Amino acid sequence: xxxYTCGKTNIEEFSAxxxxxxxxxxxxxxxxxxxxxxxxxxxxxxxxxEHALLVLTKSGYTAIPVLDPHYKLHGLISTPIxxxxxxxxxxxxFEQLEKKRVEEVMNQSxxxxxxxxxxxxxxxxxxxxxxxxxxxxxxxxxxxxxRSTVLMQLNLDVNKMNKSxx
Ligand code: AMP
Numbered sequence: 001x002x003x004y005t006c007g008k009t010n011i012e013e014f015s016a017x018x019x020x021x022x023x024x025x026x027x028x029x030x031x032x033x034x035x036x037x038x039x040x041x042x043x044x045x046x047x048x049x050e051h052a053l054l055v056l057t058k059s060g061y062t063a064i065p066v067l068d069p070h071y072k073l074h075g076l077i078s079t080p081i082x083x084x085x086x087x088x089x090x091x092x093x094f095e096q097l098e099k100k101r102v103e104e105v106m107n108q109s110x111x112x113x114x115x116x117x118x119x120x121x122x123x124x125x126x127x128x129x130x131x132x133x134x135x136x137x138x139x140x141x142x143x144x145x146x147r148s149t150v151l152m153q154l155n156l157d158v159n160k161m162n163k164s165x166x
Pocket of ligand 1: 035039040041042060061062063064065130131144146147148149
């Protein structure tokens with residue numbers, strides 16, 4: 001099994017420490033922390049790369065989900081993936097942006113969890129990913145869980161814990 005470490009403490013010990021002292025953090029429902037689908041910048045499988053680059057640049061996000069018209073999650077698209085796909089031998093082939101479709105180049109390996117996943121499972125995955133995609137049992141996209149949101153909540157709980165110990 002892969003062991004994730006946070007400095008000197010492994011993630012199991014880290015979670016145990018948190019639950020031991022506060023109990024609250026590990027009981028949080030991820031629905032409370034995630035950004036719901038309607039507020040997530042995304043593209044559709046059939047969009048061309050020009051559109052995807054526009055959404056990525058305008059939103060300022062590193063990577064965004066790729067959905068189909070039924071809101072099923074198919075992959076992630078990012079600016080580096082797009083740039084790499086239009087890199088010719090001697091020049092960047094910008095004309096390809098209009099021709100290629102998102103589904104041809106997207107990354108199909110998506111860090112994802114079900115809406116029922118525990119915060120502990122999410123914490124483990126967020127060590128290696130800036131955000132997780134959240135979907136229903138049937139695979140419908142519900143939103144994303146960014147690492148920053150989870151850390152913000154953890155920070156609040158740790159501060160609360162410190163105050164109550166004083
Ligand atoms: P943050 O922790 O807010 O910096 O977000 C980390 C990453 O999550 C961003 O770089 C994006 O790839 C993704 N992300 C965060 N919020 C959104 C959003 N509203 N729509 C799409 N992607 C997002």
